[in-house]
Amino acid sequence: MAASxxxxxxxxxxxxxxxxxxxxxxxxxxxxxVLERGRNVRHIxxxxxxxxxxxxxxxxxxxxxxxxxxxxxxxxxxxxxxSTKQFLVDDTKYPYxxxxxxxxxxxxxxxxxxxxxxxxVFRYSDLDFEANLKEGVGIDWPIRYADVAPWYxxxxxxxGASGENPGLPQLPKQVLQPPFEMTALEKHxxxxxxxxxxxxMLICSSIxxxxxxxxxxxxxxxxxxxxxxxxxxxxxxxxxxxxxxxxATGNLTLQPDAIVHSLIYDENRQRVTGVxxxxxxxxxxxxxxxxxxxxxxxxxxxxSILLNTRSARFPNGLGNDSGELGHNxxxxxxxxxxxxxxxxxxxRYYKGRRSTSMYIPRFRNVSKRxxxxxxxxxxxxxxxxxxxxxxxDTADFGAxxxxxxxxxxxxxxxxxxxxxxxxxxxxxIWLSEDKLDRWGMPHLNIxxxxxxxxxxxxxxxxDDAAEMLTAAKLxxxxxxxxPIVPGSVIHEMGTARMGRDPKTSVLxxxxxxHAVPNVFVTDxxxxxxSPTQNPSLTYMAMTARxxxxxxxxxxxxxx
Amino acid sequence: MFDRRLFLRGASVLMGSAALGQVMTAFAATPRKASFFSxxxxxxxxxxxxxxxxxxxxxxxxxxxxxFFIDLAIPACAGPRARETFHAGLxxxxxYDGLAPEKQVAKLRARAEKDxxxxxxxxxFRILKxxxxxxxxxxxxxxxQALAYERIPGGFQGDLELKPNQKAWAI
Numbered sequence: 001m002a003a004s005x006x007x008x009x010x011x012x013x014x015x016x017x018x019x020x021x022x023x024x025x026x027x028x029x030x031x032x033x034v035l036e037r038g039r040n041v042r043h044i045x046x047x048x049x050x051x052x053x054x055x056x057x058x059x060x061x062x063x064x065x066x067x068x069x070x071x072x073x074x075x076x077x078x079x080x081x082x083s084t085k086q087f088l089v090d091d092t093k094y095p096y097x098x099x100x101x102x103x104x105x106x107x108x109x110x111x112x113x114x115x116x117x118x119x120x121v122f123r124y125s126d127l128d129f130e131a132n133l134k135e136g137v138g139i140d141w142p143i144r145y146a147d148v149a150p151w152y153x154x155x156x157x158x159x160g161a162s163g164e165n166p167g168l169p170q171l172p173k174q175v176l177q178p179p180f181e182m183t184a185l186e187k188h189x190x191x192x193x194x195x196x197x198x199x200x201m202l203i204c205s206s207i208x209x210x211x212x213x214x215x216x217x218x219x220x221x222x223x224x225x226x227x228x229x230x231x232x233x234x235x236x237x238x239x240x241x242x243x244x245x246x247x248a249t250g251n252l253t254l255q256p257d258a259i260v261h262s263l264i265y266d267e268n269r270q271r272v273t274g275v276x277x278x279x280x281x282x283x284x285x286x287x288x289x290x291x292x293x294x295x296x297x298x299x300x301x302x303x304s305i306l307l308n309t310r311s312a313r314f315p316n317g318l319g320n321d322s323g324e325l326g327h328n329x330x331x332x333x334x335x336x337x338x339x340x341x342x343x344x345x346x347x348r349y350y351k352g353r354r355s356t357s358m359y360i361p362r363f364r365n366v367s368k369r370x371x372x373x374x375x376x377x378x379x380x381x382x383x384x385x386x387x388x389x390x391x392x393d394t395a396d397f398g399a400x401x402x403x404x405x406x407x408x409x410x411x412x413x414x415x416x417x418x419x420x421x422x423x424x425x426x427x428x429i430w431l432s433e434d435k436l437d438r439w440g441m442p443h444l445n446i447x448x449x450x451x452x453x454x455x456x457x458x459x460x461x462x463d464d465a466a467e468m469l470t471a472a473k474l475x476x477x478x479x480x481x482x483p484i485v486p487g488s489v490i491h492e493m494g495t496a497r498m499g500r501d502p503k504t505s506v507l508x509x510x511x512x513x514h515a516v517p518n519v520f521v522t523d524x525x526x527x528x529x530s531p532t533q534n535p536s537l538t539y540m541a542m543t544a545r546x547x548x549x550x551x552x553x554x555x556x557x558x559x
Numbered sequence: 560m561f562d563r564r565l566f567l568r569g570a571s572v573l574m575g576s577a578a579l580g581q582v583m584t585a586f587a588a589t590p591r592k593a594s595f596f597s598x599x600x601x602x603x604x605x606x607x608x609x610x611x612x613x614x615x616x617x618x619x620x621x622x623x624x625x626x627f628f629i630d631l632a633i634p635a636c637a638g639p640r641a642r643e644t645f646h647a648g649l650x651x652x653x654x655y656d657g658l659a660p661e662k663q664v665a666k667l668r669a670r671a672e673k674d675x676x677x678x679x680x681x682x683x684f685r686i687l688k689x690x691x692x693x694x695x696x697x698x699x700x701x702x703x704q705a706l707a708y709e710r711i712p713g714g715f716q717g718d719l720e721l722k723p724n725q726k727a728w729a730i
Contacts (some may be wrong), residue, residue, distance in 0.1 A: 053699065053710055054730060060628065060697035064635040181717030222712035349721040352712035353730065387727055388696045388706060392689050395671040397611040398664065406617070406705050408727040 007033040007253065008554075010275055010290040012260045012305065015112020016536050017523045017543040018296035019238030019246070020155075024547035025294070026251035030554075033253045033288055034246075035277060037297075038108030040256040041087075041115070043239040047229030049083040057082040077105050077490075079116065084227045087115050095437060099447035103487040104300065110256055111239035112298065113490070116227045119208045119235050119356070120380075121161050122533035123152050123172045127366065132529050135374050138328065138423040141528045142500045142509035145172065151541035159236040159540070160214035163206030163356075171361050171533075177211045179204030180220075184348030185383045185411045186358050192472040199366070200468060202381065205359040208236035208537075217241070222352025235355070257281055259439050262309040263293060263318055263519065271518045271559070272318070278439045292518045292550050292559055296543065299329075299524040300429055303495040304444050306506075306521075307431050319496075319513035325506050326430050328423040328497055329448050330530040332489040335482040336461025337379065337416035340474035349385060349408055357382055360415070360468070362532045364460065373456040375420035378532050379465065383413040413474065417461030418489070421530050422453050427486075429495055448486040458484075491535055493524035511546040518559040520546045591627055595634045600649050601626060606656040608691045610663050617705035620695045628694030629687075637690075640680040648683025702729035 008030035011021045018034060025032045040046070054060050061082045068075045074088035089106045096104055107113040126145045133140040153175055162177040182190065182204065190202040209226070210218030218234035226235050233240040246252040257280040264274045264287060274289035295302040303326055309318035317325045357380035364376035386409020391401065432443040450458075458481050466479035486492075499505025502514035507526050513519045522543040524535055553559050593601045608620035608629070620626075633645055655663060667684075674684035695701040702708040706729040 051710060053708075054697035054702060055699045059632045059636050060693055062632060062636050062693060065638070066635070180715055184718045187718060220714065222715040223710070347721050349719055349725065350715070350717050351719055352709075352715035353728075354715040354717065385727070388692065388729070392692045393685060394688075395668075395675045395684075397667065397671070397688070399613050399615050402612050402615050402617075402705070406726055408721065408725070 005274075005286065005288050007031045007288065007290045009033070009292045009294065009550075010035065010288055011294045011296055012275065012302070013037075013112060013296035013298065013523065014110045014243065014254065014256075015107070015238055015296065015298065015523075016114045016117070017539050018112065018294075019114065019242030020540050020543040021294040021296050021520075021522060021547055022246035022252055023242040024544050025551065026246040026249040028547070028551045029251065030292075030551065031251050031253075032246070033255060033290065034243075035258040035260055035275065035288070036110050036112075036254065036256045037259040037280060037301075038089075038110065038112075038256065040254075041109045041111050041229070041239055043233070043237075043244065044229070044231050047231060048086070050225065050228045050231050052083060052228075073103055074105060076103065079227045083225065084116070087227065087229075093438070095435075095443060097432060097435070097443050097445045099445050100449050101485045102446040102448055103485050104446065104492070105487070105490050106298070110243070110254065111237055114236070114238040115229055117490075117536060118534070119226065120359075120534040121156070121159075121163075121174075121206050121208045121537040122378075123174060124148070124531050124533060124538055125170050125172050127170050128529065128531035128533075131375065131531075132423075137374070138528060139497070139499045139501070139504050142498055142505075147509070148538070148541050148545065151545040152537065154544055155537060155540045159208050159241060160210045160217065161206055161208045161236075162204075162211040164203040166201060166203045166361055168361055170366055174206055176206060177214070180207075180209075180211055180354050180356055182358060183350050183383050183411075184345045185342055185413060186381070188342070188345065189381075189413075189469075189472045189474075193468070196471040197468075199363040200360060203359050203361065205357050205380065207356040209355050210234045220355060222354065224353030224355040226355050258286075259441065260297065260305055261285070261439075261441065262305060264289075265309060265311045265314065265318060265516070267311060267313055270313075270516065272516055278441075280439070283439065292520070292554055294543075294547070294550075295519065295521040295525075296523050299492050299495055299527075300444060300446070302521050302523050302525050303429060304431065304441075306496065307429075308442060314515075319506055319516050319519065321502060321515055322504055322506060324425075324497060324504060326495050327425045327428045328494040329427040329429060329446070329492065330421045330423055330494045330527065331448070331486050332491045332530060332532075333419045333421055333450055333454050333458060333484045333486075334416050334489050335484040336377075336419070336458040336465065336480070337414070338462065338465035338469050338477060338479045339412065339414050340469040340477040342411040342413070342474050345411060364457075364464075370460075372460065373453045375422070375453070375457070376532050377417040377419035377457060377461050379415045379417050379461075381413065381415045383411065386410055386412065413469065415465050415469065417458070417465060418532060418534070419454060419457045419461055420532050421450065423494055423497070423529060424451060427494075446487075450484065450486065491524070491530070493527040493530060493535060496521050496525035497528045498526045499528065510549040511542060512549070517553070520550055522546050591624065593627065593630045595630050596646075596649065599653065601630065602656040603649055603652050603654075604629060606663060607652070607667065607687060608695070610667050611688065611691045612695050612705075615705075618700050620691060620701075623695050623698040623700035625691055625694040625698065625701075628698065629690045632690055632694065633686075637686065638680060641686050644681050644683055645686045648687070651683075696729060
């Protein structure tokens with residue numbers, strides 16, 4: 001345990017944003033305590049499956065019935081297998097209630113889901129920041145692109161990202177290393193798009209994976225086993241990048257196995273003085289004190305902590321004067337897309353396993369207003385030649401079958417839209433009145449559904465996907481529009497939105513609780529709308545921005 | 560802060576343990592006894608996996624202990640209904656290992672044609688094929704001899720010429 005219970009700053013959570021808060025606050029000289037509810041995961045040393053061959057993993061990496069029983073929700077995740085299951089929670093230990101079906105994927109350990117993320121890092125633009133105001137949806141963002149732009153650059157330079165700047169206003173220019181190479185099929189599609197469309201293009205995704213060495217990290221070794229933890233530090237994780245930087249200052253105290261129950265609110269000073277913590281293993285309670293608190297526990301958990309902090313001043317949760325705390329939950333939706341095959345280019349192949357998608361940037365509601373829906377979507381694009389798995393569910397067997405199946409098959413492609421979801425007030429979370437987990441924490445209830453705008457968009461996502469693959473002269477084009485359980489894109493966000501008016505928002509433009517100025521919430525809960533692009537880069541940039549503001553105010557004696 | 564030597568050493572620590580794992584597995588592999596299926600069922604299973612994936616320019620499925628993989632994986636990974644279907648299907652093929660090779664092929668062909676129309680949980684052939692393929696192509700022999708495998712490819716090259724007779728990547 002920590003030698004003293006008093007610090008300058010406390011950061012709750014050690015994942016994507018907690019690591020950034022820790023780095024920024026410690027580098028600015030604050031003695032900082034990082035509280036992580038899960039176990040410690042040391043960079044490299046604790047990546048126990050990182051370099052295992054398939055035959056060294058149980059059942060050749062196939063999940064077992066016992067795994068699915070302990071992790072009924074987590075085991076439905078696309079990257080779940082014997083090599084990654086240790087970074088996802090045991091659902092039976094961490095129950096929650098689904099008023100509507102919601103897949104809540106959680107990584108309770110040092111580094112959180114920064115170990116598991118899909119690493120796509122695009123910036124938002126003013127198309128995104130101005131959308132709510134222009135369309136009269138929800139409330140206006142209290143910031144614009146110019147407020148975040150320098151912080152995007154700051155974060156990109158430190159984390160190291162690779163990709164392709166397409167020169168589109170909806171995807172602002174980034175600091176990027178050279179992109180990973182396209183496959184022969186992707187090059188073909190890129191050329192066909194250039195001939196067929198003026199508003200659509202295929203680019204390499206911006207991704208927090210190093211194509212070149214960066215600050216002694218990387219480059220990527222082409223294993224595409226990122227979610228096991230990278231022994232080459234080639235992708236950005238809190239464990240491999242921000243937490244080591246914070247530790248190097250000598251100002252960091254990292255406390256794993258520490259579940260934050262609530263914040264301690266001082267009615268007289270109208271400030272938070274610290275946090276109440278339950279030891280995950282011994283169930284004992286401890287209090288830690290600090291001048292400033294950063295909540296970086298992931299969207300739903302940071303809001304839970306605020307909802308669980310009740311006082312005479314804030315009977316409905318800390319900072320909840322607006323009544324918006326817990327409301328306006330969002331996630332993306334990715335049910336619409338298409339598949340196709342291509343019988344040409346049989347003399348082309350590839351070497352290594354690329355850990356990124358290709359990308360078709362948003363083209364709907366950019367220069368022309370659509371009639372059926374507002375906002376838009378981009379596509380992630382995955383291609384490859386058929387592997388042995390194409391022979392699993394067929395009637396064939398024998399020597400000829402084996403010879404055929406061990407050679408590369410036809411090219412195939414899978415493209416999947418990632419669509420914006422509007423903020424709806426009744427998509428929300430709240431704490432159970434009577435059900436407690438083993439640490440005495442109230443169960444979280446989640447209720448979220450997609451609505452008409454998302455459904456109309458998903459239909460168009462499918463139709464556009466099929467149209468584009470057909471235009472690229474591919475074969476066996478099949479559009480799809482799968483129903484999506486909210487939470488499945490793992491971009492859950494909102495529930496403590498920022499805004500200009502304390503009557504309609506929880507946080508101000510600096511991620512600071514309006515009525516409790518020494519508490520900052522910088523994970524995805526601050527989001528006011530859910531743009532098309534993957535959100536983590538924005539969370540990181542906003543965390544660094546809030547940290548500078550907080551330290552300035554602290555030094556000025558205003559916190 | 561980011562010491563290249565330190566992180567390369569970190570990688571080599573993990574490599575060391577991975578290599579050790581292989582040695583241990585190899586050591587533990589002989590002699591091998593089934594844990595779930597009976598000896599006679601194992602003889603049938605051994606024959607079946609070799610009818611599906613016989614020796615060609617790479618070893619047969621049984622050379623990679625695919626039948627032992629199935630013996631471990633069916634009870635651990637298959638759902639209760641699939642496990643039941645599989646066990647019943649295996650029992651129904653009692654004596655299969657004693658048939659002439661062409662009869663073995665014909666019998667499995669008939670079974671495949673019938674079973675492909677059934678739902679997975681009720682289809683002996685589909686379950687058998689699934690576990691045989693996973694067991695073999697993700698074994699060391701299957702991945703490195705029947706297919707091509709690199710634990711650490713060293714990067715990604717997206718557009719290369721396919722060489723004559725080049726094997727597909729295992730993963």
